[in-house]
Amino acid sequence: MPFPLGRPLGVADDPAFQLDVVRGALGMLATATEPTIEDHPVEAPTEGPEVWACPLNLAVDTDDSLAGRVRAEVARLRPWALETRRARGRTLFGASGAGPDDVDAVVEALLAVAESGDVESPPPGDVEWAHPMPLLVRHLVDDLRGVIHEALASQPGPSPDHDELSEWIFGGTAFGELLLTLGDHLTAASDAAPMAGLVRGFVIPEGHYRGLSNFEGIPGGYRRD
Amino acid sequence: MVRLGDLHPTEAEHILARTAAMPTIEIDEWRTPRPLAESTVAIVSTAGFHRRDDPPFTPGAVDFRLVPHGVDWGDMVLSHISANFDRSGLAEDPNIAFPLDRLDDLAATGEIAGVSRWHYSFMGALPAPQMLEQAGSEVGRLLAADDVDVALLVPI
Numbered sequence: 434m435p436f437p438l439g440r441p442l443g444v445a446d447d448p449a450f451q452l453d454v455v456r457g458a459l460g461m462l463a464t465a466t467e468p469t470i471e472d473h474p475v476e477a478p479t480e481g482p483e484v485w486a487c488p489l490n491l492a493v494d495t496d497d498s499l500a501g502r503v504r505a506e507v508a509r510l511r512p513w514a515l516e517t518r519r520a521r522g523r524t525l526f527g528a529s530g531a532g533p534d535d536v537d538a539v540v541e542a543l544l545a546v547a548e549s550g551d552v553e554s555p556p557p558g559d560v561e562w563a564h565p566m567p568l569l570v571r572h573l574v575d576d577l578r579g580v581i582h583e584a585l586a587s588q589p590g591p592s593p594d595h596d597e598l599s600e601w602i603f604g605g606t607a608f609g610e611l612l613l614t615l616g617d618h619l620t621a622a623s624d625a626a627p628m629a630g631l632v633r634g635f636v637i638p639e640g641h642y643r644g645l646s647n648f649e650g651i652p653g654g655y656r657r658d
Numbered sequence: 659m660v661r662l663g664d665l666h667p668t669e670a671e672h673i674l675a676r677t678a679a680m681p682t683i684e685i686d687e688w689r690t691p692r693p694l695a696e697s698t699v700a701i702v703s704t705a706g707f708h709r710r711d712d713p714p715f716t717p718g719a720v721d722f723r724l725v726p727h728g729v730d731w732g733d734m735v736l737s738h739i740s741a742n743f744d745r746s747g748l749a750e751d752p753n754i755a756f757p758l759d760r761l762d763d764l765a766a767t768g769e770i771a772g773v774s775r776w777h778y779s780f781m782g783a784l785p786a787p788q789m790l791e792q793a794g795s796e797v798g799r800l801l802a803a804d805d806v807d808v809a810l811l812v813p814i
Binding site: 437438440451466467522524527578598631634637638 | 659660661664665666668669685688690691693694697699710713714716717731732734735736737739740741742743744745746747748749750751753754755757759760761763764769770808810812813814
């Protein structure tokens with residue numbers, strides 16, 4: 434299945450394409466006479482412009498602090514995310530332990546960690562988080578990134594792929610700046626708490642942390658292999 | 659699996675190093691499987707998919723979560739630890755990595771005999787595949803006891 438990570442059956446909402454992939458895999462049982470590897474012969478169709486661009490203007494002119502800009506970005510994206518949830522009737526939001534409507538709690542938790550630099554204590558709030566710190570940071574970030582996915586899915590035009598979305602996030606959004614700030618705190622804490630350095634590699638996609646690879650430059654010297 | 663050329667070069671280099679370190683697996687005698695039209699099929703996924711009230715996966719997890727046939731997709735979340743794969747497809751259509759509805763389609767047309775009542779969800783991203791040997795054997799025994807003939811392994 435030569436498709437991008439996260440899309441092993443190739444195309445979302447395309448039952449015919451997915452059935453071809455499943456039939457191809459199961460069909461090998463009828464023809465193979467020994468352990469066999471075959472590539473699915475059909476590429477997943479691609480669409481849209483070569484360079485995706487977010488149609489929303491996320492710049493703000495009222496509160497230019499990091500917290501103010503992050504809140505403003507989420508406020509602009511949220512109505513679109515709600516449209517997607519209404520259309521789908523479901524959401525993946527909540528791996529952090531937050532309920533589907535706890536978007537503000539997730540935002541405030543991340544901002545609290547960014548402001549304090551404390552990656553060991555649970556952030557304040559009423560949510561019963563599903564993870565201890567600092568691992569919670571990773572799932573808070575993923576929940577918020579999921580809101581962005583949902584928002585962009587409702588907007589006119591094509592949706593970005595993983596790389597395009599990461600380029601956009603780290604190319605000037607407040608959310609990207611927040612993630613880099615969290616990454617800095619996790620790196621700083623990793624001498625005393627090796628898990629913090631590990632979590633940085635799970636928060637920021639490869640190639641987007643200050644010129645370092647996911648698990649590079651961690652004072653504890655963590656190696657993932 | 660994704661092509662190495664479609665990964666960030668650091669990720670590709672890492673996967674190649676892992677591949678070189680993989681253990682050699684002795685191959686048992688080949689057994690001709692039952693015809694698909696007489697087979698019950700189960701999904702074994704490494705997407706880190708599970709129900710909202712299941713314990714989330716943690717780094718280095720070698721356990722698994724049960725996904726029942728007929729699960730409400732709205733009850734599912736994803737706690738896979740990696741930051742390097744795209745969740746948007748799964749958010750749009752869970753079948754892109756957990757093709758339960760596609761198995762139902764094949765059962766409806768008689769191409770397979772049936773769909774298992776249970777499916778199994780792991781989180782990948784482990785440093786060594788042999789870490790999953792115990793849980794993998796356990797799932798194999800569970801599938802056999804449940805009269806499942808085919809496990810459709812779906813990596814993320």
